[in-house]
Amino acid sequence: MSARKFSKFLRIGMALALAACSQGCSDADSSMVATNPNSVIVNNGLQLNGEQFNGLQLNGLQLNGLQLNGLQLNGLQLNGLQLNGLQLNGLQLNGTSFSARDAGDASHLLSGTDLSGMTFDVTATLGNTTKQITVKIDSISPDAMSATHDVLLYDLSYQEAGTSTWTSVCTDGNGAALPALPLANRWNLTTGARIDAPDAVTFACSNGALGKCVRWGYRPWATSTRCSGPMCSTVSLQDYHQACTRMVRADYCGNGEAHTIDGTAIDVFDNLSPQVQSRSTNLKLEAKWTANGATCLNKTREAALYPNDKYPDCNNNGKDDDFRKCADRDYALPSPNLIGSSYAN
Numbered sequence: 001m002s003a004r005k006f007s008k009f010l011r012i013g014m015a016l017a018l019a020a021c022s023q024g025c026s027d028a029d030s031s032m033v034a035t036n037p038n039s040v041i042v043n044n045g046l047q048l049n050g051e052q053f054n055g056l057q058l059n060g061l062q063l064n065g066l067q068l069n070g071l072q073l074n075g076l077q078l079n080g081l082q083l084n085g086l087q088l089n090g091l092q093l094n095g096t097s098f099s100a101r102d103a104g105d106a107s108h109l110l111s112g113t114d115l116s117g118m119t120f121d122v123t124a125t126l127g128n129t130t131k132q133i134t135v136k137i138d139s140i141s142p143d144a145m146s147a148t149h150d151v152l153l154y155d156l157s158y159q160e161a162g163t164s165t166w167t168s169v170c171t172d173g174n175g176a177a178l179p180a181l182p183l184a185n186r187w188n189l190t191t192g193a194r195i196d197a198p199d200a201v202t203f204a205c206s207n208g209a210l211g212k213c214v215r216w217g218y219r220p221w222a223t224s225t226r227c228s229g230p231m232c233s234t235v236s237l238q239d240y241h242q243a244c245t246r247m248v249r250a251d252y253c254g255n256g257e258a259h260t261i262d263g264t265a266i267d268v269f270d271n272l273s274p275q276v277q278s279r280s281t282n283l284k285l286e287a288k289w290t291a292n293g294a295t296c297l298n299k300t301r302e303a304a305l306y307p308n309d310k311y312p313d314c315n316n317n318g319k320d321d322d323f324r325k326c327a328d329r330d331y332a333l334p335s336p337n338l339i340g341s342s343y344a345n
Helices: 014-024 027-031 209-215 238-248 328-332
Strands: 009-013 039-043 047-049 071-073 079-083 086-094 097-102 105-111 118-126 129-142 152-160 180-184 201-205 223-228 231-236 264-270 284-290 293-297 339-343
Touching: 071 118, 180 209, 201 209, 209 238, 231 238, 238 264, 238 284, 238 339
Parallel strands: none
Antiparallel strands: 009 039, 047 264, 071 201, 079 086, 079 118, 086 097, 097 105, 118 129, 129 152, 152 180, 180 201, 223 231, 264 339, 284 293, 284 339
């Protein structure tokens, strides 16, 4: 299978995969066998989202009852930066690849997977307590899902000061360790909005929205092409990534409030040329998304949350007037960073 074709598939937990397949997987999808006996591979058109995988969680360790980020660092000037006893400085992040120089030999540059084993000290919030921790990059490896071959996955663990136990920064619903992806900038822990801070780094857990949207191809450091008729232009994927995080969590109002549950299948597509993700099912159109939330909405993803076809009341006026109905022709318009989603129910 080519890297490009492989990027159209998403590895997810067996129980959730079966829930999605009951709604729309083909025989070809269900016959695929993964190398991990606890997972299967299903077509990327049927994304799963929910509290543990994509829905209520953006990423990570803590965060006021609503999981948003794996580990946010205020800057690249980290204390105690070292690799197997070698002191490092000048840490830089390009995409998901770090680089740093030997403090004793500035000509010695280490980058990418060279930095497996690197440790650094930070102040972090664990639960409701701020503590000094040491973070260790246990390993770095290329993401096999990346069609562009520019995404690295980091196995991260941390150790609280005065203890000898290392704990994984990112875990799944069963507590199993998962990798993270380093991203420039920070995200507001309440609203889910990106905060532009180029010197800040967020380690986004791969099972949360920030990480998943990168792995689906919406890499915020990269560019793509968007066309309106014969006119095409180069566009940043930064706001496409933000739009994807809104879509994943069914954050219709763009205020950080999720409206989804575990095991909901969605089909993701965009208005790029060529598309990063293309519509691959005949599921009903749910909504169209920008970085600020849904621009139009046909029906909420989880009807049980809004009986009688009511929509979220984003403007708090007590009326069902926050969204217009979506139309497929909207995609012919020169709309910015537009992502669409369809749903199975």
